[in-house]
Amino acid sequence: GGIYETSAPDGELLYFPGGMRYALRHGLGARPRWHQVYLSFESDGTRRGGTLAHAAGNQAEVTCVDDQHLIVMNDSCSEYWLRVVAGGADVADEGAAGGEDGADEGAASAAGKCYGDDDPTPADP
Incomplete structure (x- = not known):
């Protein structure tokens, strides 16, 4: 499968x-x-x-991972x-958007999928 990155290690990280x-x-x-969550002060x-550095504890909690989203x-x-890298999926989409284009603020459900099939858009917190 492909690799998803929110940014390069020396790119614009997400404010967190x-x-x-x-x-x-x-x-x-x-x-x-697999996924890796990194934090920086820059x-x-x-x-x-x-x-x-790798995030630990409550610095970055991954609350859901499914076929569309990774919620942190x-x-x-x-x-x-914040910088997140993920991969190893069986099917890759070359158009995976990173950075702000690939990030939505939202909440996870407890149903195993991050969002219901009817509404893949995150709800406002």
Whole structure:
């Protein structure tokens, strides 16, 4: 399968303050088999000497992953910049949008799919 990235390591990362939730439309065509969540204190990651680190604990909680979305939430009180990479899906869509174009703010349901079949659009929190 293909690889989804919200941005390159030295690209424009997603603003991720405490309480922020993103529903990332990965466009892989199937549920990713793996995902990595990285955080930085710099908006452009490693471009100007900043660093990226793997998120831990409530810094970035992945609340749902399905064939369309990967939902991640900052349940801490700290401000970060976010980069997510996912892949390993059986079917790849070359048009997977990253960055702001591939991110929706929203909430996850507990039904195994991030959103019901009738409404794939995230609800406002």
